[in-house]
Amino acid sequence: AGWDQRSPYLGRVFHFGDRVLTVNGRPCSKAAAALTEIQASGDEVVFVVVRTPLASEVNISRQSTSELLGVVLRKSTVTNIIPNSAASRCNLSLQAQSLTGKLVPWVVTEINCTPVNLFCKEKDDVMQQLLAAGFLVTLLLHPKDFVKALKKKLKSVSRYKRFSPTCGQVAESPPPVRVQLRKTKKTLGLQLTGGADSQWQTMFIEAVDDDGIASNDDYLAAGMELVGVDGKSLIGLPHKEAIDLIWECFASHRDVLELIVQSPKTL
Numbered sequence: 001a002g003w004d005q006r007s008p009y010l011g012r013v014f015h016f017g018d019r020v021l022t023v024n025g026r027p028c029s030k031a032a033a034a035l036t037e038i039q040a041s042g043d044e045v046v047f048v049v050v051r052t053p054l055a056s057e058v059n060i061s062r063q064s065t066s067e068l069l070g071v072v073l074r075k076s077t078v079t080n081i082i083p084n085s086a087a088s089r090c091n092l093s094l095q096a097q098s099l100t101g102k103l104v105p106w107v108v109t110e111i112n113c114t115p116v117n118l119f120c121k122e123k124d125d126v127m128q129q130l131l132a133a134g135f136l137v138t139l140l141l142h143p144k145d146f147v148k149a150l151k152k153k154l155k156s157v158s159r160y161k162r163f164s165p166t167c168g169q170v171a172e173s174p175p176p177v178r179v180q181l182r183k184t185k186k187t188l189g190l191q192l193t194g195g196a197d198s199q200w201q202t203m204f205i206e207a208v209d210d211d212g213i214a215s216n217d218d219y220l221a222a223g224m225e226l227v228g229v230d231g232k233s234l235i236g237l238p239h240k241e242a243i244d245l246i247w248e249c250f251a252s253h254r255d256v257l258e259l260i261v262q263s264p265k266t267l
Helices: 008-013 031-039 125-131 143-155 240-248
Strands: 019-023 047-050 056-061 071-074 077-081 096-097 103-113 138-142 179-181 190-194 204-206 226-229 255-264
Touching: 008 240, 019 031, 071 125, 096 138, 103 143, 138 143, 179 240, 190 240
Parallel strands: none
Antiparallel strands: 019 047, 056 138, 071 077, 077 103, 096 103, 103 138, 179 255, 190 204, 204 226, 226 255
């Protein structure tokens, strides 16, 4: 349901809605059992989790920063998808199936792997975080009744707001840039690091080699975030899957490879 925001490492390990199966090898069907096992642990706690089993992940790709994203939110709840927008191409349904089988609205719990604050009182805070996300937007959505139930449990914890991100915390960064590279050489020439399974949770350019097509564009530089390739999002992909997708696009019959890159974000 949440983690202490003073320990940012936890935010790179857990996601809202993860299902905890075991703690230190012991099955934990209730939160109290998990807490008892954690408190009895030494320097290391081993969790086995199912990653967000009730969530739906949606990747939205805008052709330009002027194209309408098309997701309408009230606080963090999806209330509408605008026709002929980037979001409308994703076949995103307005309703999710709840735990009881009813249809309920979706609630945005992460934007580009960054959790949103589900206790924000200002109706536009999450929308501002969404609009700052760039060309490629990856949303993690949960059924509203599930979110409501977890929020209720979390509010029973003393100083529960410590366990949610700060409201209105929007990453400031230059807009993402599309870089088109003609395939005039046999190698891409990028050394890449990171991925969703790394401590950074995103792919970064570590170096640009002289012998690849990446060196043909002076804009590409070490430290940039690589968020997409040929219109496909790399956000949320583990390192190997991201590399496989990049090479699949590089090996295609297209004459041009398009990368979407972004300078590092600062808060």
